[in-house]
Amino acid sequence: MAKDTRERIVTVARDLVHGASLAQVSTEDVCKAAGVHKGSLYHFFPSKNALGAAILDRNWDLMNAVLQEAFADDVGPLARIDRFVDSFAELLAGMRQRMGATPGCPLGGLAAEMAGYGDDARTQVTRILAGWTRYFTAAINEAKDRGEIDPGVDAGEAAMRLLAHLQGHALMAKAYDDPEALRRAKPGLRMLLGAGPAGG
Amino acid sequence: MAKDTRERIVTVARDLVHGASLAQVSTEDVCKAAGVHKGSLYHFFPSKNALGAAILDRNWDLMNAVLQEAFADDVGPLARIDRFVDSFAELLAGMRQRMGATPGCPLGGLAAEMAGYGDDARTQVTRILAGWTRYFTAAINEAKDRGEIDPGVDAGEAAMRLLAHLQGHALMAKAYDDPEALRRAKPGLRMLLGAGPAGG
């Protein structure tokens, strides 16, 4: 029952927080939704911020799974990026249906909130961002090797640009309550790589 | 005294909120900082969210002033965009010095928070975003006329891409506690316009 309860708390809290923010969700909300009592929550987490950190890690695990699937090498590197954007957009669309409103990026949104909670949280955020860019960097390097994009581009810098671009579009998706806004990031991503507008 | 007090409340609240979030700042904090009492605050604002809306409007006013100055036509359209990024970065740097940490975009951050507060707030956010893109759209059209960028690009779509790109980089600036991260958006903006890397 041990790991099970902890798992359930994080899962439930994740769902609640993703629809709003960490600050808007109380520990009591989480407990009620998870069918646990306050003491149990604080048995596993020393503080609410620690729960927030666990949620952020969990969100990264989920995003990481999406990334791994999208970046599988059964298609070319540029197509993988497109595939990831589609998966991301579908993820947002599904959440919109479940919650009635389009949330922002599960990582970016919570990250922005927690980055203001001190350096520890900010370090966690940058660690996650680094993990995310790694997928882009690898794909970009492969695209360079294949001659699909200019070999002169710095893969790391380009990857950061792609990530920032995606985060910005995720914000638009939230602001316009429209998951499709994220998909509109695709042509921009191509431009940022100096690659042709289609096929890859 | 009337308008003066209201003004002071919004100004002070803006500073407090920008360093954190609306949720993290209490009405008491605002009152204390403004040297007013609760009743006065609620004399001018029907609710805390209404104060948030006023702050958002104020932030837009300030950003609008920065935009107007940066987009003055004493230089070419592409140079105006660069100039705006520089002004934006300096704005963040100044706030970092005053508050000890790099805040995100004054508009984007608060917008993301308030977009989850209902459709009214979301409408306000989209209105502001539209005002922002207008500057980009005009500059892009002028650049097209001058033959500095491909005349085939849709100015509106391109403007949206630029804005999203900037928002993403503002998030990075916050996450890495480094205002210079925003400046790194510049080459990406050029790529998104299909323009040469320098001079314009």
Place this chain on the structure above:
DNA sequence: CCGACAGTTGACCGATCAGTCAACTTTCCC
């Protein structure tokens, strides 16, 4: 069967919060 310990309970606390209110003061216009 026992003792230890992880997990669970639920009442409880002190603090804080958004928002209220009736009384007071100032301003301004007739």
Place this chain on the structure above:
DNA sequence: GGGAAAGTTGACTGATCGGTCAACTGTCGG
């Protein structure tokens, strides 16, 4: 100067919040 309206005061409320705690339960090794 008088009276109404606008602005201000400061105490107050009811709710909520993060977090605590001592006692209880189940489990598992010896």
